[in-house]
Amino acid sequence: MTNREWAERDLRVLWHPCTQMRDHEDFPPIPIRRGEGVWLEDYDGRRYLDAISSWWVNLFGHANPRINAAIADQLARLEHVILAGFTHEPVVRLSERLVAIAPRGLAHCFYASDGSSAVEIALKMSFHYWRNRGEPARTKYVSLANSYHGETLGALSVGGVGLYRDTYEPLLLEPIVVPSPDCYHREAGESCAEYSRRQFAHMEQALARHAHEACAVIVEPLVQCAGSMRMYDPVYLALLRDACDRHRIHLIADEIAVGFGRTGTMFACEQAAIAPDFLLLGKGLTGGYLPLSVCLTTAEIYDAFYAEYATLRAFLHSHSYTGNALACAAALATLDIFESDDVLAKNRVLAARLGAAAEDLRDHDHVAEVRQTGMVVAIEMARNRQAREPYPWRERRGRAVYRHALERGALLRPLGDVVYFMPPYVIALEEIDLLARIAREGIELATRE
Structure with missing residues (x-):
């Protein structure tokens, strides 16, 4: 079975959470076949870095052998x-x-x-x-x-x-x-x-x-x-x-x-x-x-x-x-x-890398704020960064970041126009850097006038 076949079956019978189902007419849901660590894999063999811990729940990676x-x-x-x-x-x-x-x-x-x-x-x-x-x-x-x-x-x-x-x-x-x-x-x-x-x-x-x-x-x-x-x-x-x-x-x-x-x-x-x-x-x-x-x-x-x-x-x-x-x-x-595993101590290293990876976005013309608390980093896009004027919500700039990230192999699901990282604690330093690059590209794309 391919992604398309599973998505077609899905849309005949499912009603997805927090979703305007009409959006799936041109952007079908992605069927996931398996997960390992911070990565998810679909039925067509594409992989996605789970940057949001599958709605903030996953701490130690998918298919963790100990759990x-x-x-x-x-x-x-x-x-x-x-x-x-x-x-x-x-x-x-x-x-x-x-x-x-x-x-x-x-x-x-x-x-x-x-x-x-x-x-x-x-x-x-x-x-x-x-x-x-x-x-x-x-x-x-x-x-x-x-x-x-x-x-x-x-x-x-x-x-x-x-x-x-x-x-x-x-x-x-x-x-x-x-x-x-x-x-x-x-x-x-x-x-x-x-x-x-x-x-x-x-x-x-x-x-x-x-x-x-x-x-x-x-x-x-x-x-x-x-x-x-x-x-x-x-x-x-x-x-x-x-x-x-x-x-x-x-x-x-x-x-x-x-x-x-x-x-x-x-x-x-x-x-x-x-x-x-x-x-x-x-x-x-x-x-x-x-x-x-x-x-x-x-x-x-x-x-x-x-x-x-x-x-x-x-x-x-x-x-x-x-x-x-x-x-x-x-x-x-x-x-x-x-x-x-002394998780909290290890997380301090990961949190520092998350913050550093997003640091250059602080000066982006359409980023009003980059903020961080521990293992949560948020990047708020705005039409005017000095006045903190938001984009009109109907423009759905965050959705453009979401779609770009999926094309590049990352699951980012912005909250409106706020792009955020909340990854599993088993993410590697180089995966954090990859995530930041993809987010930066998506923000560049989404904020073009």
Whole structure:
């Protein structure tokens, strides 16, 4: 079977995510036959460097032999069992290890299958906590503009990216939205830390005004990924933790995309030396193999639900595949690799090369900013770099970069007009250089008038 034949079969029966399907009339989906390391191979034998970790999930490469072996070993013993009233070794061991490496105070794990579901768990759990504690008036959530937390209705409610949210506005909760600390908007000569600190005044005011009715604040620590990879300084998180403590409001750290080394530390919250009340993890949790997410929370929150059955205080939330044994085995193998291979130290070398490879784009006539946090580099194209005037969105300049990159053998999938690198941690230095060359060519092509 060829690419064309598989694509034709696909388009007769599939509806792809985050896609205007009409685009595939002249640009069909690419069927992938196999993967190895950072490379994907299609049915016509072409290879593509996976620069975005297949939507930010893959940490240690495709078909990683150590994760493969862990899943195969678990498959021979137990594939899945209901987690209500039952348990199994992989989920117990994984929970113990996550609690051991998570920021201090996080003591209990509640599992789901995807990031949006983990967000829903935290939102419901926070609201329910206050109800169990006799404060039912706390029904509001505080979120940042330009944030993204998923596409189920609760998660979408606390998101701030209009492209995903606006259509469903009549169905959504109404959060208290605070301006983002996104440093793209800082003044000339102002540091990112100074700007993030200045922007915190908006959050402080909102928390003071709504302390009587707010359950929780939810943020993506350091990088607003789907919000064009906009970044901010850890000082904002430190100030936020203090304010949440003073106003008795929960802090939810959505590290679905930024956890497990993406920002340079195991968890982004570590860079502010804080611990949230809820830590949400997913994507890289299984190394990109199987759907698994988790909401970690504190003993204090857990204890608010621990009571006699007749009190009706239990958290009656469930997913059929909660704590799936195969997914937990993949997650344990992923954590083993972190421990045995000194991954974070090696990533510092890779991150330096990623930044250096994109350095010359800082002076490009149509690049407004090159920004980096750990293993994430983003290059923002603009019609006028000095004024930071964006291109009209209908021109789809980023799509031109995407198509060029595929022709040159790289999977880059820009967010609008923001080209970004978020590769697996097994990428080689020369592959980083290749990726940067392809991105540079694509940007040159896409920004021609």
